[in-house]
Amino acid sequence: MYKRTIYLSILKRFEEPRRFIQVLYGPRQAGKTTIARQVTESVKMKSSYVVADEPDLKSRSWIEQEWQTARRLLKNNGRRAMLVIDEIQKIPGWSETVKRLWDEDTSAKQNLYLMLPGSSPLVVKKGLGDSLAGRYEIVHINHWSYDEMAEAFGFGADEYIYFGGYPGGAELISEKERWRNYITGSLIDSAMSRDILQMTRVDKPALLKRLFQLGCAYSGQVLSYQKMLGQLQDAGNTTTLAYYCLLYTSDAADEE
Numbered sequence: 001m002y003k004r005t006i007y008l009s010i011l012k013r014f015e016e017p018r019r020f021i022q023v024l025y026g027p028r029q030a031g032k033t034t035i036a037r038q039v040t041e042s043v044k045m046k047s048s049y050v051v052a053d054e055p056d057l058k059s060r061s062w063i064e065q066e067w068q069t070a071r072r073l074l075k076n077n078g079r080r081a082m083l084v085i086d087e088i089q090k091i092p093g094w095s096e097t098v099k100r101l102w103d104e105d106t107s108a109k110q111n112l113y114l115m116l117p118g119s120s121p122l123v124v125k126k127g128l129g130d131s132l133a134g135r136y137e138i139v140h141i142n143h144w145s146y147d148e149m150a151e152a153f154g155f156g157a158d159e160y161i162y163f164g165g166y167p168g169g170a171e172l173i174s175e176k177e178r179w180r181n182y183i184t185g186s187l188i189d190s191a192m193s194r195d196i197l198q199m200t201r202v203d204k205p206a207l208l209k210r211l212f213q214l215g216c217a218y219s220g221q222v223l224s225y226q227k228m229l230g231q232l233q234d235a236g237n238t239t240t241l242a243y244y245c246l247l248y249t250s251d252a253a254d255e256e
Contacts, residue, residue: 002152007035010139014043014082014113021102021132024117025124026141028187029168032117035141036084039115045080046073052094053087060097063088067101070112080111088116089124095131102135188212196247207234208244215248 013022024032040047048070052058067083074081088094098114105112116136118124128136144165149155153170155163163173168186172179192209202208210232215223225238235241 001034001038002148003038004031004035004144004148006139006141007038010035011039011042013137013139014039014045014115018080018111018113020137021098021114021116021135023124023128023136023138024115024141025138027143028190029166030141030143031167032141033086036086036115036117040082040084043082045082045113046076047082047084048073049084049086051086052090058091060091060093063091063094063097064101067112071105071110074110074112080113082113082115084115084117086117089118095128099131099135102132200247202244202247204234204236204240207232207236207240208247211241211244212248 010022010024024036026032037049040049048066050066052062063085066085070081070083088098098116102114116124128138142165144152144167146155146157146160146165149160149165149167149170152167155170159173163169163179166183166187169179169182172182192205192212196202196208197205211228214228214231225241228241229235229238232241
């Protein structure tokens with residue numbers, strides 16, 4: 001399995017003394033979960049990898065149960081252990097529980113390391129800001145670079161410019177319609193329905209989606225709010241459009 005350059009940087013952090021929670025943060029489908037699994041397979045300590053994205057409803061007590069399991073690994077191993085909780089942002093109030101358990105281990109001088117990958121960067125970011133200030137370190141997992149796409153999938157410069165650094169869709173580029181459907185369904189729609197709509201109130205979600213489509217159509221051009229109003233049905237006023245534009249940059253979500 002291909003290993004990105006950032007993988008080595010993350011692995012090194014788990015070879016250092018325990019200092020911070022490592023949060024893998026970035027856009028969807030950039031490989032956060034894959035990198036987390038690669039690190040757990042390579043790190044020189046016992047590890048527990050759990051996912052909060054299961055059919056049965058998870059709660060904060062589930063986090064504590066998994067934490068206790070990881071603590072037992074630490075006792076059996078004697079020195080260090082690692083806990084990875086993927087998709088933790090799907091558990092309401094997760095940050096308060098993580099803060100309490102992390103502080104308990106810090107006070108007890110227990111070397112239990114923690115990694116938190118997540119597929120909803122806006123939701124993860126809000127949780128971090130609520131309770132965990134000063135306790136975490138963000139690792140930005142960005143879209144794949146040209147060199148990475150060329151090495152892993154044989155992309156040329158033109159292919160990278162057109163299709164971008166999305167490894168999940170790399171095998172679909174010979175079928176452009178299928179590739180478009182993948183990007184729309186797995187990336188764009190998920191970001192809007194699972195990230196933005198979970199973060200803040202949106203009275204007109206259909207307008208939010210149409211605004212994104214309009215922005216794509218005018219990519220690289222100056223587009224006035226008055227022109228937007230003329231091309232979008234039920235647009236309301238420029239204040240509504242300005243707010244929705246802010247949502248796409250996460251500024252408004254940060255203010256909530």
